Amino acid sequence: MSSQPVQANAAAFNPDGLDLVKAAGLERVIGASLERVWENVADWEHLPWLHHSSFSSIDLQDAATWGWRAKLGAAGGESVVELVMDKPASQYVARTLEGSLKGMEIWTVLTPVSTHETAIDVSFHVPTMGDDIVERLGAALEASYQTLWDEDEAMMQAREKALSDAPAGAAPVVLGRRDDVLAKLPMAVDLGGRLIRLERVDDQVIAFRATCPHMLRPLDDCPNVDGTITCPWHGYTFDLRTGLSPQTELRLLDDFGLEDEEGVLTLKPI
Ligand code: FES
Ligand SMILES: [Fe+2]
Structure with missing residues (x-):
């Protein structure tokens, strides 16, 4: 891996002097801070998961502080895209290096509006x-970018909320007798601002924090499939029996305990 963009002058407009034409533009205010937006731009891993209606696969070729390059699968075929960030100029470009729209450059300028809002100004430059x-093509690109930003905005806001929510000191929650609890599953319990999910796995009561340890997406809506859940943001899976994931060293958050005192279950914060 080179850990460099393919083109020497990658942060310049159209470094190879191709015959490009501006097909469309898009201006919008995103409800997330500049920090969250840059984090999202650098995050190649979420594309086929969060944006599964746009991308079917991603095969990373390189990533470093300059950005990333990857082969992307989509309904229209495969392409190699290189995203180069120019943070001092508060802009980045996604350039198609291979594929049916080879040469296309999509530039985005980021302007912070407030602590939780960022204006984006996107220009789509396509081969003539x-x-x-x-x-x-311009209309299709614009529509697809609106969808991508809608999906990103929701995740950035969920992450911001999780980062700023400081769980208050919580009192223990008595759930009741184990057999009665088992009969009521699945259920969710608020433990001082922390959402705890309770699921039946192998006839056991399993409790887990409904916040992904990766980038803090809520895990309130991902189904328990044979004791495994899949986070929809980046597709990491977690075994509810162990809290472990094959994709990451992280494990499900365990800042609480499920205690059994003579057959009565109680959730306790740690
Ligand atoms: S937030 Fe990334 S996999 Fe859950
Ligand atoms: Fe995204």
Whole structure:
């Protein structure tokens, strides 16, 4: 791996002097801080998971502080995209190096509006082709970017909320007799601001914190499938029996305990 962008002057517009035309533009205010937005731009891993309606796969070729390069699968075929960040100029470019739109450059300028809002100004530059094709392509790109940013915005806001929520000192929650609890599963309990999910796995009561240890997405809506859950943001799976994941060293958060005192279950904060 080179740990460098493919082109020497990658943060310049159209470094190879290709015949490009601006197909569309998009301006919008995103409800997330500049820090969250940069984090999201650098995060190649979420593309086929959070954006599964746009991308079917990602095969990373390189990533470093300059950005990342990857082969992306989509309904329209495969392409190699290189994303280069120019943080001093508060902008980045996603350049198509291989694929049907080879040469395309999508530039995004980021401007902080407030502590929790960032304006984006996106320009889509495509290889020159017939005017009507450029117009249709521009409209399609703009629509697809609106969807991508809708999906990103929701995740960035969930992460921001999780980062700023300081769980208050919680009192223990008595759940009741183990057999009665088993009969009521699945259920969720608020333990001083921490959402704890209780699931039946192998006829055991399993309690786990409904916050992903990776980037803190809520795990309130991912189904328990034979004792495994999959976080929808980056697709990491967690075994509810052990809290372990094959994709990461992280394990499910365990800042609480499930205690059994003479058959009565109680959730206790740690
Ligand atoms: S937040 Fe990344 S896998 Fe859950
Ligand atoms: Fe995204």
